[in-house]
Amino acid sequence: MQYRTLGRTGFKVSAISFGAWAIGGSWGTVKDADSIAALHKAIDMGVNFIDTADVYGDGRSEKLIAQVCKDRSEEIIVATKAGRRLNPHTADGYNRENLTKFVERSLKNLEVEALDLVQLHCPPTEVYYRPEVFDIMDDLQKQGKIQHYGVSVEKVEEALKAIEFPNVKTVQIIFNMFRQRPANLFFEQAKKRRIGILARVPLASGLLTGKMTPKTTFEKDDHRAFNRYGEAFDKGETFAGVDYEIGLQAVEELKNLLPEKMSLTQMALRWILMFDAVTCAIPGAKRPDQAEQNFSAADFPPLSEEMMHGINEIYEKYIKNPVHYLW
Template identity: 60%
Template sequence: MQQRQFGNTGRSVSEIGFGAWAIGGSWGDVSDKDAEAALHAALDAGVNFLDTADVYGDGRSERLIARVLKQRGRDGIMVATKAGRKINPHVSAGYTPQVLEQYIDDSLRNLEVDALDLVQLHCPPTDVFYRPEIFEALDKLVTKGKLKAYGVSVEKVEEAIKALEFPISSVQIIFNMFRQRPAEHFFARARAQHVAIIARVPLASGLLTGKLSASSQFAAEDHRNFNRHGEAFDVGETFSGVPYETGLKAVDALRNVIGDVPMAQMALRWILMFDAITVAIPGAKNPTQAASNAAAAHLPALTDAQMSAVADIYTQYIKPHVHQRW
């Protein structure tokens, strides 16, 4: 698999990574056996970037990754985790150097390492980006040897741009066929500062697999059920904030563009058409999904006609719902 430079860290990572939210929780039941098999399949396919968070299953996702890497070895593997979402209520005042260090210590134990490859503030309130002391605290944790690098995960393009004022290594942001605004306003800035971009929610919570329908059912513990309207967290995390029925109409229009290639693979390959992207992080709940996601990196580039058609579908169906919101 092709690799891309990970910002200013001196490391390179696979173009397709592994998003480990699904194996932690909030995506329906996933057994430890299936979760570990999915991780093994991704690593076997050349994936070397794993993205997790301390709140994914209250540490379960981190512990599963540690278990698999203990079996395989950690050489060449970059594990990114996140901190901050445990703060309750999740407000700016809850972000303190002491609280963040406590969460980072928890992740060190869960991942069974002495230093974390990358810690990302986990979609903090916008006000946090106006508090330089929080980023200074992360610098101190790098100096103490608990972190190798740090970055942010954001909800909004404006937060991503503001974050570039600090010495971050990466920004994780929702970017997919249904969330295209980052390419207009953020990518060039990040690239100029050698900041890695991690494309999250690359398949729009499954919409861009082409396998969902109006009759699809989701488990009670699946966020695609309980957060459909933003009841639990930002609605942009679920189906990229696109109304479900509207998303299905856009997916039907995309079928005429992608040809015989699985839609999920084409959606991932579309993301890789943007040079500013460092890595896309689709999730997987079993080894078949993980291997299929990784295979997207080997597809030929989309044609100019296909890129134009995707842009037209976005403008017609999706843009009015999401473009100015995030």
């Protein structure tokens, strides 16, 4: 496993870490025993950073992580998020009372005295134009409830605005072979400010595993069934905003580029690590076998220039025009 420094936090985290949305919910049937086994497998493989949120299973994900961390001797860094519990989810809801309440609930769920990292959870764009919200986060840090804070964003423009605030130390953003825009300008600016970057949706909701077909079906409570067009939240969170059928066509061409003994999942994750601005990719895993597939990707050598060029050509052919400029 590779380790990279998470911006100015000082944390050294695994370059491929654990995204815990799937073990909370919205990904079909998930058994707690399998989730716990997947977390243990990840830690066995060197993962020391887990990303979750208070809304993942209404606290289920946080509580499972707390259970696993109690059983391990390793130091595990846990990032959570706050804000999406708001209903309605509005900028006005990002106030002192609500944010304090959300942070205190996560402290209880994770069974810690201070949260390692709290991220504002894809707030409305207007929040990034309200300095008072970031003042509240500063105060929560001074109170010892959180060690560090950052943001999780939908759009590159939001990321660029967020890092203007001096104590924002991390940005979580969708970045994968089907969502390449963050590399254009944002990565450069983030490096200048020593911002840690968490690449989420690294496998485009499973599209980039290469295991899906036009006949693949999803359970009703799986966001890949109910949010393809943004019915529940931003459509970019599902299949990275790529049309499913077009994505399948692109995946078939990507398979032709695969090196020997490397799966498409591993190539997709290794591609992300080719960008030194990225601190870590955070794929999800519902079972130990998925965890093993994901976290072994960091052990592969860098992708060749020829492969990187081929991946970019497929992106230009299928994905760039309909997706690139939306986020």
